[in-house]
Amino acid sequence: MARDSSSASxxxxxxxxxxxxxxxxxxxxxxxxxxxxxxxxSAQSGLPPSSIYYHFGNKLGVLAALxxxxxxxxxxxxxxxxxxxxxxxxxxxxxxxxxxxxSLDRRPDYLQLLVAISVGPQxxxxxxxxxxxxxxxxxxxxxxxxxTPIFAPNGGKNNEALVQELAVLGRALTDGLxxxxxxxxMSYRSQVxxxxxxxxxxxxxxxxxxxx
Numbered sequence: 001m002a003r004d005s006s007s008a009s010x011x012x013x014x015x016x017x018x019x020x021x022x023x024x025x026x027x028x029x030x031x032x033x034x035x036x037x038x039x040x041x042s043a044q045s046g047l048p049p050s051s052i053y054y055h056f057g058n059k060l061g062v063l064a065a066l067x068x069x070x071x072x073x074x075x076x077x078x079x080x081x082x083x084x085x086x087x088x089x090x091x092x093x094x095x096x097x098x099x100x101x102x103s104l105d106r107r108p109d110y111l112q113l114l115v116a117i118s119v120g121p122q123x124x125x126x127x128x129x130x131x132x133x134x135x136x137x138x139x140x141x142x143x144x145x146x147x148t149p150i151f152a153p154n155g156g157k158n159n160e161a162l163v164q165e166l167a168v169l170g171r172a173l174t175d176g177l178x179x180x181x182x183x184x185x186m187s188y189r190s191q192v193x194x195x196x197x198x199x200x201x202x203x204x205x206x207x208x209x210x211x212x
Contacts, residue, residue: 101188
C-alpha cells in the first residue's frame with residue numbers, strides 16, 4: 001500500500017514509537033495482525049526495521065504496545081460508574097452503559113482489535129496475554145461496580161454471585177457487539193435500551209419475590 005506523501009515519521013510532535021504504533025493500527029485494521037509483516041510496518045511508518053525492533057523487540061511486542069495504548073486512549077473517554085452516583089441504581093446503570101457505548105461507537109476499533117486478538121493464535125503469547133487480561137479485568141470490574149447497587153447493595157453471597165454472573169454477561173454483550181458493529185454496522189448505543197430493560201425486568205422480578 002502506498003504511504004501518504006506526508007510521512008508519518010515526520011509528523012510534528014510524534015516520537016518514533018508513536019509513529020510505529022499509528023502505522024500498526026492502520027495495518028491491523030487493513031490486513032489483520034497475521035497479515036502484517038515487519039516490512040509492511042517499516043513501509044507504512046517510514047522507519048527502518050531496526051527502529052521497530054529497538055522499540056518493541058518483535059511483532060508481538062508491537063501488538064502488546066498497541067493494545068496497551070488503545071486501552072489508555074479509550075480509558076480516557078470511558079466513564080466510571082461512580083460518575084453517576086447521583087442517580088437511582090437502575091438509572092445509574094443506564095446512564096453509565098449509554099455513555100460507555102457512546103465511547104465505543106467513537107472508537108469501534110478498540111473492541112474489534114481486542115476480540116480479534118483474544119481468539120487469534122497470538123493470544124497465548126505472554127506479551128499479549130497480560131495486557132488482554134488487564135483490559136478485561138478492568139471491564140469486568142466496571143460492570144460489577146455498575147450492577148452492585150441494583151442487586152447487592154447490602155452484600156450477600158447469592159446477590160454478589162448474581163452480580164458476577166451479570167458482569168460476565170455484560171462484558172460478553174459488548175464483545176458480541178464488536179462483531180455486529182464490524183459486520184452489520186450496528187451501533188453499541190442501539191443495544192442500551194434492550195439490555196437495560198432486561199436488567200430492570202430481573203430487578204423487578206427479584207423485588208416481587210422478596211415481597212411474598
